[in-house]
Amino acid sequence: RAKNQSDSRICFYKKEMDEASRERVALRGDLKRAIESKQFVLNYQVQACVNSGEMTGAEALIRWHHHERGLILPDSFIPLAEETGLIIEIGDWVLRTSCKAAAASGVKVAVNVSAVQLTRANFAHRVHAILVESGLSPSLLELEITETALIADKTGALHALRSLRALGVGIAIDDFGAGYSSIETLRTFPFSKIKLDRAFTRDLEHDHQAIAILRAVVALGKGLNITVLAEGIETRSQLDIIRREGCDEAQGFLFGRPVATICSEYTIAKRELQTAV
Ligand code: C2E
Ligand code: MG
Ligand code: MG
Numbered sequence: 001r002a003k004n005q006s007d008s009r010i011c012f013y014k015k016e017m018d019e020a021s022r023e024r025v026a027l028r029g030d031l032k033r034a035i036e037s038k039q040f041v042l043n044y045q046v047q048a049c050v051n052s053g054e055m056t057g058a059e060a061l062i063r064w065h066h067h068e069r070g071l072i073l074p075d076s077f078i079p080l081a082e083e084t085g086l087i088i089e090i091g092d093w094v095l096r097t098s099c100k101a102a103a104a105s106g107v108k109v110a111v112n113v114s115a116v117q118l119t120r121a122n123f124a125h126r127v128h129a130i131l132v133e134s135g136l137s138p139s140l141l142e143l144e145i146t147e148t149a150l151i152a153d154k155t156g157a158l159h160a161l162r163s164l165r166a167l168g169v170g171i172a173i174d175d176f177g178a179g180y181s182s183i184e185t186l187r188t189f190p191f192s193k194i195k196l197d198r199a200f201t202r203d204l205e206h207d208h209q210a211i212a213i214l215r216a217v218v219a220l221g222k223g224l225n226i227t228v229l230a231e232g233i234e235t236r237s238q239l240d241i242i243r244r245e246g247c248d249e250a251q252g253f254l255f256g257r258p259v260a261t262i263c264s265e266y267t268i269a270k271r272e273l274q275t276a277v
């Protein structure tokens with residue numbers, strides 16, 4: 001009897017796994033067709049200077065409007081796009097679309113780049129070609145890279161990022177402090193911005209350790225001449241803390257949610273931002 005029971009359990013798991021993999025195969029096919037049938041859109045989220053309240057740029061965030069499933073957020077399909085290699089084509093589309101939007105608005109755009117894109121031999125050339133094609137000044141483009149993207153092929157990534165920095169493109173380290181963060185990374189790679197992970201800003205109001213970490217990252221940024229941006233700022237008191245601690249820039253729902261066009265209107269009144277802490 002015990003044997004039968006475990007057999008049926010195996011069957012149950014197997015059935016679930018079959019469903020899951022069928023689902024993935026279907027989604028993979030859909031992903032392939034999504035570019036040509038124009039199901040991807042970019043939303044843009046404002047980034048601002050915490051002292052002047054002025055907009056400093058906008059981050060491009062991809063959304064997939066699936067014909068049957070509706071809106072799919074990037075965390076649910078970017079990993080699949082990376083595994084299948086489709087991220088190359090999708091990433092090219094994201095770069096081209098973002099550069100066009102930046103050229104049209106004159107606002108600096110920040111674009112997320114995955115490890116698979118970065119470690120391809122001609123990545124820096126691709127970016128350069130897209131800049132030329134869109135007539136965008138390299139200073140209006142910033143690439144956001146996570147640390148996991150840098151450990152896969154350190155030499156290749158370093159080479160690509162150095163050429164891009166030499167062109168005048170900004171390089172941000174995304175989600176800093178989450179995952180495999182090491183301070184050595186800041187010395188090795190030519191970053192122009194540190195984006196402190198939302199995990200720290202989320203706890204600023206209640207957690208002295210989070211404030212201590214913010215303070216240390218701000219000091220690192222000052223010493224290394226790298227701009228520090230706090231991600232996920234949702235409340236006025238979080239903003240007050242990061243200003244007090246000398247953080248340069250902020251991004252988060254307090255300023256605005258990701259929206260369909262690059263927009264310099266904030267959710268929070270500019271006047272309120274300009275008042276002293
Ligand atoms: P990320 O680059 O760290 O982007 C920030 C994420 O935090 C976005 O989620 C944004 O909507 C969300 N966010 C912004 N402000 C707040 C806030 O105040 N509170 C909270 N709770 N969340 C906030 P989203 O758009 O779902 O993107 C998730 C991740 O997907 C991104 O994280 C990025 O790693 C990846 N991603 C997005 N677009 C692209 C893309 O075009 N290419 C690649 N390779 N990855 C992308
Ligand atoms: Mg990002
Ligand atoms: Mg981030």
Ligand code: MG
Pocket residue numbers: 175
């Ligand atoms: Mg993230």
